[in-house]
Amino acid sequence: MIKLKEVALCLRAVNYSDTSQVVTLLTREHGKIAAIAKGARRPKSAFDGAIEPFAYGQVMVMISESHDTLSTLTEFVQSGRFRSLRSNLAAMHAGLFALELTEASFEQSDPHPTLFDALVDMLDRLGQYDKMQAVLPVLIDYQLTLLDEAGVAPRLDACTNCGAPTGSGGKDLYFSSAANGLLCGGCEQAFTEKRRLSPACCAMLNRRAAFTAAPPALLTEAEQLLVYHFTELMHRPPKMAKYFVTRANAMS
Template structure:
């Protein structure tokens, strides 16, 4: 049995028995971990009321070789982000970032991913500009970090740089744009028409975003594209729960 201490972000919590909680953590030094916080649901628990999603802390737990579920010993609070729950867009965005981390983080520790998730959650908490832009920018940062950057500069088939105003489509399966000339031979792909504004805004999103908090002109198209891109590339054609949540409420 080894004792591990690491920075951790709580991604999700589950009630377990009458008194305990299971936490899914993204840790800085050990990747994704599941821990059980025994007694955490008791009113006078030594963990207090801190064990909620989006919270950062220093987690100390016992690991045992071959076990998937570790026993949490201490969770020292570093940053709680409960205020995310006060506004739908902030909460939905945080849910999206944590769901992506939970489902697609690599098994090995990824310190940059951990730090990026923290920056994204902080931004959603503090953003004063357009929240949907912040959500799209921070989500693309995670996706690009995970190695799924779409090709937005050149045609995926012929490699030609697409000119402004050219009729452009986005190939969801290949994950890149298709120029006007190549579209006739790309009929069997899952194509999505994108305006030149949408292509330019997607290109900026993939490069880290403009960061100025202004709303995107193509926001609805970007939301649909992000949802479907994640489904096609990362999630075996399944929509993420957090997108479903967001869309039900935006309707």
């Protein structure tokens, strides 16, 4: 095993026994790590108590050289940086959704420092808001960054099939996850798997600086589109998606 000391964020934690947990950590320099935290559920442990999603701080891990074997977490000095997220439902759900998508999008030992920094920044930003309308722009921005880092960023500036620009004409556009991007009116009939996308939402998605000023209806449309895209990429609906989009619909 290789001894690793790193800054890490807990993406997921499940109880393994009466005293231990299995955790999925995202580290900045070494990517995703699945590890067993022996004794984490005991009142006194080397992990500052039981480990939960959003836990952030310095970890010491004995890295397994086989992806079929869990690494061993030996120390976790938690900073409490994102503890406030649990006091607000909208921010907590957006954060948990981001953690779920991040875990599902990458294999172990596949480092993405830019993504790690973006996720930490996103969680910091979420802690400043208590309403869904303020939370959605932060979530959507991170989801687009995640797709880019995973190498599956959809094309949103032109038809992915023929390359025709899609920024004029005022007609509804289409988005196909299978095509990984937009489809113009002349190409959409060749694709059975697609969703309608308004020109206004398309324009917003191409101007990320405009997210915070976007009307609730456009934010909801964009989030529904991204949920559909992640569902197709993951071959299953994300666990947080149904509840989260339901709340977004209530906002619009």
